[in-house]
Amino acid sequence: MSDRIYSVYIITNQSNTTLYTGVTGQLKTRLWQHKSKAVEGFTKKYNVNKLVYYEVAENPESAISREKQIKNLVRRKKINLIEKDNPEWRDLYDEL
Numbered sequence: 421m422s423d424r425i426y427s428v429y430i431i432t433n434q435s436n437t438t439l440y441t442g443v444t445g446q447l448k449t450r451l452w453q454h455k456s457k458a459v460e461g462f463t464k465k466y467n468v469n470k471l472v473y474y475e476v477a478e479n480p481e482s483a484i485s486r487e488k489q490i491k492n493l494v495r496r497k498k499i500n501l502i503e504k505d506n507p508e509w510r511d512l513y514d515e516l
Contacts, residue, residue, distance in 0.1 A: 426483035429474040
């Protein structure tokens with residue numbers, strides 16, 4: 421059995437205008453990579469590194485499936501998902 425905990429997450433920039441949805445087996449490590457700009461790509465280019473939403477999945481397949489569901493939501497529904505548990509859009513990184 422793996423010691424990974426699979427998570428789907430949404431991160432944003434400081435002004436909460438850009439949303440990025442991802443999936444990982446190591447949430448804290450992955451967020452550190454976004455925050456330190458360790459990996460080239462969208463989140464580094466647009467300074468997207470504030471964790472505003474995450475949920476834990478039972479296995480990698482369900483995490484990937486849920487990530488696809490969230491990515492297909494219209495922006496308003498993603499915002500509703502975030503604001504249901506995080507209405508202030510706090511950075512949840514330090515709570516991990």
